[in-house]
Amino acid sequence: MNFHLEKSKNQSLSFPFDSSITLSIKREDRIDDYVSGNKYRKLKYNLDEARKKGFTTLLTYGGAYSNHIAAVAKAGRLFGFKTIGVIRGEELITKVDQNPTLSYAKANGMMFDFVTRTDFKFKTTQGFQNKLRAKHGHFYNVPEGGTNELAVLGCQEILNEEDAQFDYVCCAVGTGGTISGLINSAQPHQKIIGFPALKGDFLSEDISKFATSNNWHLNLDYHFGGYGKINEDLIAFINQFKIENNVPLDPIYTGKMMYGIFDLVQKGYFKDQSKILAIHTGGLQGISGMNSVLTKKRMPLIL
Numbered sequence: 001m002n003f004h005l006e007k008s009k010n011q012s013l014s015f016p017f018d019s020s021i022t023l024s025i026k027r028e029d030r031i032d033d034y035v036s037g038n039k040y041r042k043l044k045y046n047l048d049e050a051r052k053k054g055f056t057t058l059l060t061y062g063g064a065y066s067n068h069i070a071a072v073a074k075a076g077r078l079f080g081f082k083t084i085g086v087i088r089g090e091e092l093i094t095k096v097d098q099n100p101t102l103s104y105a106k107a108n109g110m111m112f113d114f115v116t117r118t119d120f121k122f123k124t125t126q127g128f129q130n131k132l133r134a135k136h137g138h139f140y141n142v143p144e145g146g147t148n149e150l151a152v153l154g155c156q157e158i159l160n161e162e163d164a165q166f167d168y169v170c171c172a173v174g175t176g177g178t179i180s181g182l183i184n185s186a187q188p189h190q191k192i193i194g195f196p197a198l199k200g201d202f203l204s205e206d207i208s209k210f211a212t213s214n215n216w217h218l219n220l221d222y223h224f225g226g227y228g229k230i231n232e233d234l235i236a237f238i239n240q241f242k243i244e245n246n247v248p249l250d251p252i253y254t255g256k257m258m259y260g261i262f263d264l265v266q267k268g269y270f271k272d273q274s275k276i277l278a279i280h281t282g283g284l285q286g287i288s289g290m291n292s293v294l295t296k297k298r299m300p301l302i303l
């Protein structure tokens with residue numbers, strides 16, 4: 001599986017305050033509108049593997065607005081796989097057409113298996129897996145969020161030789177696959193800083209399973225209350241950032257990371273004259289889903 005854009009461009013950004021620090025963003029979001037950013041990197045070698053082993057169906061897992069579900073649905077259609085999405089929340093079965101991510105996945109041929117939140121929690125157990133096999137037959141299992149060894153291998157291709165000039169590489173963290181790839185391909189002088197989009201301290205352990213170096217750190221201060229949680233301050237930041245830099249950020253991952261970077265720069269966290277590279281891991285398909293939630297809550301929308 002190959003897209004035209006194997007090497008994303010870096011774009012320089014400006015701060016609305018004085019600083020000796022320079023910041024660039026790697027536009028992995030430009031790879032594709034749906035198979036975007038790290039989801040493309042994570043699927044690349046998994047789809048090669050599925051094809052090599054003769055699988056014709058991909059099965060994966062995700063929530064109502066999952067970037068990963070959208071990416072698997074489109075990649076499946078483009079590369080000739082049937083796709084099945086095991087979706088968290090039985091109530092969504094009647095709401096597919098109102099949900100932008102699920103209706104997009106459906107239009108790309110994905111079949112859904114809606115499960116309760118409890119079943120979803122136990123999705124990796126033998127019992128649940130046996131039920132899936134009985135129902136859906138032979139399939140290539142792509143884990144939730146897409147993270148496995150082949151995914152980390154794909155994420156090792158995000159950085160290239162020209163990126164050796166940077167002192168810091170920053171990324172948003174969900175399951176830790178992306179940061180593991182960055183850690184493994186970084187130069188010895190570089191420090192990788194991850195911004196988890198969710199609460200919890202299990203991540204360092206997960207990353208240690210894949211990472212071959214200890215040149216990294218997780219900053220736990222910018223999850224905004226947990227996965228998918230946002231506030232008006234974050235929305236205002238994302239909108240202002242887009243106006244000033246002409247770069248859209250998603251509210252679940254990259255918006256929180258960039259908010260964190262700006263805040264840390266202002267607090268003097270980075271050494272003077274540092275060069276920072278932030279990875280735009282994509283996720284922009286999630287904006288319309290978030291805006292429908294914000295509309296219901298009568299909150300300001302993301303531009």
Ligand SMILES: *Cc1c(COP(=O)(O)O)cnc(C)c1O
Binds near residue numbers: 172
């Ligand atoms: C899935 C996702 C992440 C998290 O990546 P992990 O490899 O799971 O840590 C970050 N950013 C965006 C936009 C994503 O869609």
